[in-house]
Amino acid sequence: MTKKSATKAAEKNKKLLVGIDLGTSRSAISADNGNKKWVESYVGWPRDFIARKVVGKPVLFGEEAVAHRLSLDIYRPLKNGVIKEGTARDEEAVKELIRHLLTLVRPDSDDAKVRAVVGVPAESFKVNKVALKKAVAEFAESLLVVSEPFAVAYGVEALDNAMVIDIGAGTVDFCIMHGTVPTEDDQRTVLTAGDYIDQQLENFLRERYPEADFTINMVRRFKEEYSFVGEPPSEVKVEIPVEGKSTQHDITDEMRRACESILPAIVETTLELIAKFDPEYQDTIRENIILAGGGSQIRGLADYLEQAIGEYGPTTIKTVEDPLFSGADGALALAREMPEEYWTDL
Amino acid sequence: MANAETRKLKSAILQGVYEENLKIAERAPSPSRRRFRRYCRRARIPVFLLLLAAVALVLPRFPPFPEQRPGAEPAAVAAQDPLLPWSSILANYTTPLALPPAERMIRGPAPLPAVPFDAGRLLDYDLLLNSRSVRLSSVFGLGIKTIVIDPGHGGKDPGAIGSRGTREKDIVLAIGLRLRDLLLQNGRYRVLMTRDDDSFLSLADRVRFANRQQADLFISLHINALPQKESNVTETFYFGPPSDLYTLRLAEQENRGSEIKTGDFRNMIKKIGDMLKEQESATLATTIQHSLFSNMKKYDKNISDAGIKIAPFVVLLGVDAPSVLVEISCITKEEEELSLSTPGYRDRIALFLEEGITRYLSQRHFQVVKGEKNDKKIGNKSG
Numbered sequence: 001m002t003k004k005s006a007t008k009a010a011e012k013n014k015k016l017l018v019g020i021d022l023g024t025s026r027s028a029i030s031a032d033n034g035n036k037k038w039v040e041s042y043v044g045w046p047r048d049f050i051a052r053k054v055v056g057k058p059v060l061f062g063e064e065a066v067a068h069r070l071s072l073d074i075y076r077p078l079k080n081g082v083i084k085e086g087t088a089r090d091e092e093a094v095k096e097l098i099r100h101l102l103t104l105v106r107p108d109s110d111d112a113k114v115r116a117v118v119g120v121p122a123e124s125f126k127v128n129k130v131a132l133k134k135a136v137a138e139f140a141e142s143l144l145v146v147s148e149p150f151a152v153a154y155g156v157e158a159l160d161n162a163m164v165i166d167i168g169a170g171t172v173d174f175c176i177m178h179g180t181v182p183t184e185d186d187q188r189t190v191l192t193a194g195d196y197i198d199q200q201l202e203n204f205l206r207e208r209y210p211e212a213d214f215t216i217n218m219v220r221r222f223k224e225e226y227s228f229v230g231e232p233p234s235e236v237k238v239e240i241p242v243e244g245k246s247t248q249h250d251i252t253d254e255m256r257r258a259c260e261s262i263l264p265a266i267v268e269t270t271l272e273l274i275a276k277f278d279p280e281y282q283d284t285i286r287e288n289i290i291l292a293g294g295g296s297q298i299r300g301l302a303d304y305l306e307q308a309i310g311e312y313g314p315t316t317i318k319t320v321e322d323p324l325f326s327g328a329d330g331a332l333a334l335a336r337e338m339p340e341e342y343w344t345d346l
Numbered sequence: 347m348a349n350a351e352t353r354k355l356k357s358a359i360l361q362g363v364y365e366e367n368l369k370i371a372e373r374a375p376s377p378s379r380r381r382f383r384r385y386c387r388r389a390r391i392p393v394f395l396l397l398l399a400a401v402a403l404v405l406p407r408f409p410p411f412p413e414q415r416p417g418a419e420p421a422a423v424a425a426q427d428p429l430l431p432w433s434s435i436l437a438n439y440t441t442p443l444a445l446p447p448a449e450r451m452i453r454g455p456a457p458l459p460a461v462p463f464d465a466g467r468l469l470d471y472d473l474l475l476n477s478r479s480v481r482l483s484s485v486f487g488l489g490i491k492t493i494v495i496d497p498g499h500g501g502k503d504p505g506a507i508g509s510r511g512t513r514e515k516d517i518v519l520a521i522g523l524r525l526r527d528l529l530l531q532n533g534r535y536r537v538l539m540t541r542d543d544d545s546f547l548s549l550a551d552r553v554r555f556a557n558r559q560q561a562d563l564f565i566s567l568h569i570n571a572l573p574q575k576e577s578n579v580t581e582t583f584y585f586g587p588p589s590d591l592y593t594l595r596l597a598e599q600e601n602r603g604s605e606i607k608t609g610d611f612r613n614m615i616k617k618i619g620d621m622l623k624e625q626e627s628a629t630l631a632t633t634i635q636h637s638l639f640s641n642m643k644k645y646d647k648n649i650s651d652a653g654i655k656i657a658p659f660v661v662l663l664g665v666d667a668p669s670v671l672v673e674i675s676c677i678t679k680e681e682e683e684l685s686l687s688t689p690g691y692r693d694r695i696a697l698f699l700e701e702g703i704t705r706y707l708s709q710r711h712f713q714v715v716k717g718e719k720n721d722k723k724i725g726n727k728s729g
Binding site: 159 | 352355356358359360361362363364366367368531533641644690694697705708
């Protein structure tokens with residue numbers, strides 16, 4: 001074979017490995033070419049011809065979609081952790097989201113075939129596996145679907161006697177690792193997650209400040225900036241308009257109550273899952289708990305859980321360094337280490 | 347952790363990921379493979395009967411119970427071993443079980459008189475059905491294709507009504523529609539609704555619909571109403587004689603206006619002996635109830651688990667397929683009524699139901715049937 005034809009063959013066989021974290025609230029992608037991107041998991045199509053003219057694009061994603069929501073049919077396809085409603089449009093939204101994520105990490109000139117490992121909420125992994133495979137088939141040569149907490153565990157090499165608690169927007173996913181792929185029995189999903197905090201906070205604020213004018217998106221921003229459990233690091237004061245005038249409101253108590261509303265289910269499920277595990281290793285697991293997902297950023301959360309679960313024995317809880325990309329990085333690690341023979345054509 | 351050990355672990359995990367994904371690929375066959383599988387499914391029972399006939403002709407030539415432990419009852423052996431091999435069921439089938447085990451042991455391996463082949467007897471499943479510990483659906487390799495969801499009441503019949511005016515018929519319809527969408531996402535099942543709008547259907551109509559559509563599973567959705575306004579209860583029923591007075595009254599309540607004639611009723615009663623339906627209904631009820639209660643208690647820590655109950659609901663009796671009736675929660679508790687009126691909560695309930703159904707559907711292979719009777723009395727359903 002000449003040098004030129006060998007180079008051509010190598011070009012033809014070039015693969016782009018990607019790890020995708022398809023989340024309820026945010027989706028992230030990590031590629032082996034070093035690119036990493038994330039987008040809010042919103043997909044919107046212009047409602048009509050005029051809207052199409054105004055937004056100037058056939059489909060919008062993330063913050064841009066939220067900004068133009070009045071002109072769009074907007075979808076958050078993995079709401080509650082599963083492909084929502086099961087309509088063709090929601091499956092289409094998942095497909096568009098994956099297409100968009102791939103375009104973010106792949107240069108225009110790159111025609112390498114894509115091999116993807118996609119991490120999805122555990123609930124979705126259970127019910128939407130086939131739909132997800134179909135959604136990715138168009139863009140990837142080969143695909144493997146895994147549950148999100150498992151991808152995180154693999155990424156941080158918590159492979160044996162460890163537990164990952166992935167606190168997302170729609171679900172909190174629990175996964176015990178014991179040296180093998182976790183089964184359904186090793187995983188739990190609780191639906192009181194980030195979105196539930198938003199709803200609670202919105203209710204508490206409407207109750208206390210009935211005159212204040214705010215939206216759920218504003219509430220979500222407050223949460224992302226100031227969320228905490230236990231003792232407040234400082235008073236939480238935010239600007240909310242009242243009759244058109246920006247007014248400062250103290251929301252410290254409401255923020256704490258809303259954030260703490262998800263704790264009982266997390267503690268209970270953690271204890272239940274550990275108690276089901278081999279008693280010889282329960283202590284080891286309790287000392288190797290990893291918090292992931294956006295919810296892991298709630299201030300005071302790791303300490304609170306360490307204390308609550310610590311009543312049952314010594315407990316160590318760590319938080320992943322980069323909650324936004326820990327799932328995608330873990331999925332990419334899986335993709336990199338997957339033997340060649342395990343990649344099958346879609 | 348040593349590097350070599352980590353590598354070994356990772357290798358096992360990666361293989362596991364591959365195998366799990368391979369299963370997903372197998373679950374979504376191409377259209378031509380799907381047609382072929384459908385054809386195979388249809389042919390499965392006739393082929394099974396032919397095989398059974400062939401084996402029944404051959405088996406009497408061999409000594410029965412070759413590995414029988416001294417003094418052990420054949421039925422007890424079957425009950426202890428969840429992985430009961432099909433051949434031992436056939437051994438039971440071709441051996442006169444009335445013979446006392448001790449006597450059989452004295453005889454040792456001496457061959458019993460061969461049972462003459464009787465084609466008519468092949469259709470008598472009594473002995474087979476006596477192996478209560480075996481999932482007959484697994485034995486017969488029966489699959490699930492059509493799931494019928496039955497939102498209770500509708501039209502002129504509002505069902506139970508909460509103090510704020512929330513009507514049972516609206517809640518169960520919303521949950522049913524959501525549940526249908528969730529199950530459809532799986533892509534493997536045909537999911538039908540007895541009603542997908544606010545229309546009235548008699549119980550007989552619902553039964554006829556499910557049987558005409560050849561339902562493989564039937565799930566009837568209801569919301570309970572109790573005189574104790576502070577109580578919230580979740581419970582799941584499958585067909586059988588009532589276990590207590592409360593259950594009997596609840597059945598009377600849900601059976602009102604069934605429009606089923608006594609003659610038809612007699613024919614339907616024959617179906618009570620259908621072990622397969624009973625086993626599957628009990629297992630389905632167990633998985634649904636477990637999922638529903640374990641998830642709902644996160645929203646209402648005071649909710650009671652009334653468990654799996656057996657009750658003579660007409661709608662459960664008439665449907666040929668394994669069927670359950672779920673009383674999701676109690677509309678008479680004010681907080682619960684408020685929650686039920688929010689779409690988010692109804693969506694969650696649909697997810698819990700779907701989780702229970704999915705768990706049931708994923709249970710294959712032989713296993714001990716886990717239907718449980720719970721006679722815990724909570725109260726009487728109010729008018």
